[in-house]
Amino acid sequence: MSNIVSNKIDPSVQVRHFTMAYGTHVIQQNLNFDVNRGDIFFVVGGSGCGKTTLLKNMVGLIKPVAGEVFYNGISFYRSDNVTQSNLLKKWGITYQSGALFSSMTLAENVALPIQQYTDLTGKRIAELVDYKLSLVGLSGYQAFYPAEMSGGMHKRAGLARAIALDPELLFFDEPSAGLDPISSQLLDELIVQICEALGATVIIVSHELPSILSIGTNAVFLDAETKTMLDTGDPKRLLAYSKSDKVRRFLSRGSKNNNEIKMDANNVRVTE
Amino acid sequence: MAEPSYIAKTEQHSIELHLKGDWCIEQQTPDLLEKYFKKSDHCSHLYLINASIGQWDSMLMVFVMQCVFWCKRHAINLDVQQMPPAVGKLLAIATAVVPYQPPSVDSSAGVSTWLGENSIRKFFSELKKFLIFIGSLCNTFVKLFGGKSSARKVDILYFIEQVGPRGLGIITLVSVLVGMILAYLGSVQLRQLGAQIYVANLVSIGMTREMGPLMTGVILAGRTGAAYAAQLGTMQVNEEIDAIKTMAMSTMEFLVLPRMLALVMIMPLLCIYSDILGMIGGAIITTGMDVSWTQYILQTQHSIDLVDFICGIVKSLFFALLIGIAGCQAGLQCGRDSTAVGSATTSAVVRAIVYLVIADAAFNILYDKMGI
Numbered sequence: 001m002s003n004i005v006s007n008k009i010d011p012s013v014q015v016r017h018f019t020m021a022y023g024t025h026v027i028q029q030n031l032n033f034d035v036n037r038g039d040i041f042f043v044v045g046g047s048g049c050g051k052t053t054l055l056k057n058m059v060g061l062i063k064p065v066a067g068e069v070f071y072n073g074i075s076f077y078r079s080d081n082v083t084q085s086n087l088l089k090k091w092g093i094t095y096q097s098g099a100l101f102s103s104m105t106l107a108e109n110v111a112l113p114i115q116q117y118t119d120l121t122g123k124r125i126a127e128l129v130d131y132k133l134s135l136v137g138l139s140g141y142q143a144f145y146p147a148e149m150s151g152g153m154h155k156r157a158g159l160a161r162a163i164a165l166d167p168e169l170l171f172f173d174e175p176s177a178g179l180d181p182i183s184s185q186l187l188d189e190l191i192v193q194i195c196e197a198l199g200a201t202v203i204i205v206s207h208e209l210p211s212i213l214s215i216g217t218n219a220v221f222l223d224a225e226t227k228t229m230l231d232t233g234d235p236k237r238l239l240a241y242s243k244s245d246k247v248r249r250f251l252s253r254g255s256k257n258n259n260e261i262k263m264d265a266n267n268v269r270v271t272e
Numbered sequence: 273m274a275e276p277s278y279i280a281k282t283e284q285h286s287i288e289l290h291l292k293g294d295w296c297i298e299q300q301t302p303d304l305l306e307k308y309f310k311k312s313d314h315c316s317h318l319y320l321i322n323a324s325i326g327q328w329d330s331m332l333m334v335f336v337m338q339c340v341f342w343c344k345r346h347a348i349n350l351d352v353q354q355m356p357p358a359v360g361k362l363l364a365i366a367t368a369v370v371p372y373q374p375p376s377v378d379s380s381a382g383v384s385t386w387l388g389e390n391s392i393r394k395f396f397s398e399l400k401k402f403l404i405f406i407g408s409l410c411n412t413f414v415k416l417f418g419g420k421s422s423a424r425k426v427d428i429l430y431f432i433e434q435v436g437p438r439g440l441g442i443i444t445l446v447s448v449l450v451g452m453i454l455a456y457l458g459s460v461q462l463r464q465l466g467a468q469i470y471v472a473n474l475v476s477i478g479m480t481r482e483m484g485p486l487m488t489g490v491i492l493a494g495r496t497g498a499a500y501a502a503q504l505g506t507m508q509v510n511e512e513i514d515a516i517k518t519m520a521m522s523t524m525e526f527l528v529l530p531r532m533l534a535l536v537m538i539m540p541l542l543c544i545y546s547d548i549l550g551m552i553g554g555a556i557i558t559t560g561m562d563v564s565w566t567q568y569i570l571q572t573q574h575s576i577d578l579v580d581f582i583c584g585i586v587k588s589l590f591f592a593l594l595i596g597i598a599g600c601q602a603g604l605q606c607g608r609d610s611t612a613v614g615s616a617t618t619s620a621v622v623r624a625i626v627y628l629v630i631a632d633a634a635f636n637i638l639y640d641k642m643g644i
Contacts, residue, residue: 146609
């Protein structure tokens with residue numbers, strides 16, 4: 001089926017021969033990787049290499065030019081609308097800027113999927129919303145409108161909405177961009193706990209090296225030059241054993257000491 | 273799935289809640305109710321114990337949060353060490369940040385305040401904004417005529433294309449139909465007197481002095497005014513307007529002026545176009561009723577002169593200004609979310625049409641007093 005066969009069992013998401021393009025402009029081609037159940041999977045790559053595009057292709061917002069993506073063995077693009085929307089109901093997706101509905105308060109935003117897909121009472125929904133908001137540190141902001149909140153709060157609110165229904169599969173588009181280091185560490189911690197507690201699989205688009213190395217259990221590295229993936233696997237293992245030079249260099253920069261700055265362009269090394 | 277439930281065991285210094293079943297969102301999970309247990313005065317701990325919890329999701333955490341709040345109210349310690357380990361970790365995250373207490377808002381203002389004071393204040397603040405906008409627009413025009421404007425030529429051409437050529441289709445359709453409507457309206461009455469030929473007068477004067485400017489105005493208010501408000505509103509949301517301001521460029525010169533100029537230049541032309549098409553529409557109806565084309569054209573020539581055309585064109589110039597002001601002002605004062613863009617667009621169209629009708633009435637009174 002593919003030239004890259006995962007030796008692990010129980011893949012939750014399988015991407016096969018994926019090629020993405022805008023018109024005739026190819027973004028990435030021939031992507032093959034597996035995301036296993038319970039993985040915290042990172043999609044890594046430089047700016048503009050198509051990380052967000054890959055995410056949008058995987059969730060059906062943009063149709064790939066070629067290739068398939070399988071969820072629990074079900075092909076997404078060959079499924080009918082009912083199957084697709086059943087899959088979508090089990091996912092939580094957060095967007096770069098939060099994508100909150102501006103006409104609704106924060107509590108209404110988070111409550112929306114719960115109201116749509118469960119028969120819980122109003123009181124129970126309110127309690128559930130309060131809990132989700134306190135998880136992301138936004139307790140007390142229930143009655144605020146998105147316009148009254150900061151960008152970082154939008155992000156966390158978007159996360160609260162995405163995890164409202166305890167999804168099986170969580171997609172994050174740059175979750176920690178725009179967050180302070182402490183919040184972003186809390187977010188990492190939260191992601192790990194959600195995975196552990198609910199058995200969720202998480203796919204994260206990010207270039208935050210500390211997050212990738214500390215919580216990532218699996219990753220795919222995209223490359224803008226060759227327009228394909230460089231390697232896939234556990235980032236901690238790839239740090240030492242990746243077949244690709246670029247991946248090893250990229251990861252090793254994250255594990256370097258803080259007071260040691262490596263300048264890539266002319267290989268100048270400054271040690272304080 | 274087993275029904276989620278808990279059993280309470282009350283001790284001297286503690287309460288134990290033994291939880292069992294599947295605490296899932298599909299289930300009816302119980303609330304923490306004091307009727308199930310009795311809190312002694314010396315009680316210092318609430319233990320949550322995993323008796324046999326099967327599957328669980330956030331509904332278990334909702335119950336745990338109820339326990340947290342209950343314990344806080346009664347100053348009791350909560351112990352979740354005998355729960356699944358993730359519960360304690362999730363709880364730690366959920367209680368890591370102190371809940372924000374929004375300051376209480378004084379809502380003592382009554383209906384009379386809302387009706388009277390607030391609406392009057394709102395009216396005056398709107399009036400002030402309107403006058404400020406007109407003032408800075410005048411400044412910008414003065415600068416333009418002094419040859420110092422930084423508006424980009426290509427912008428002006430782009431907006432001229434948007435307003436003019438791309439709006440011709442809809443203006444053609446509406447003008448011909450309005451001409452026909454006028455002709456029908458007149459012919460039904462005038463036929464009784466055998467004076468169908470005067471339909472030509474009605475249509476030509478009606479189109480040039482009234483319907484031509486008004487209908488192009490209404491179309492442009494819906495087409496162009498709304499587009500301006502939506503464009504500028506979206507630019508506000510995307511922080512593009514902030515970028516222009518912080519580059520020390522004037523939003524008036526850079527954004528408003530090209531749009532206003534395009535409208536003011538094109539609207540009179542569209543008005544003349546609409547006048548002529550309206551008369552053709554009228555002719556199509558009238559020539560079907562014992563009036564020949566020659567008669568209709570001759571009668572039209574007799575009934576109108578340049579003054580009628582100029583009256584209409586002057587009106588349309590002012591209408592263009594008003595539509596532009598309504599659209600640009602609504603766009604620039606737009607809020608920063610997608611709902612605000614919608615209301616800015618609505619407000620642009622509604623205001624433009626109200627301005628049009630008021631200005632039209634004023635012009636008619638003016639022309640009457642001037643005797644033209």
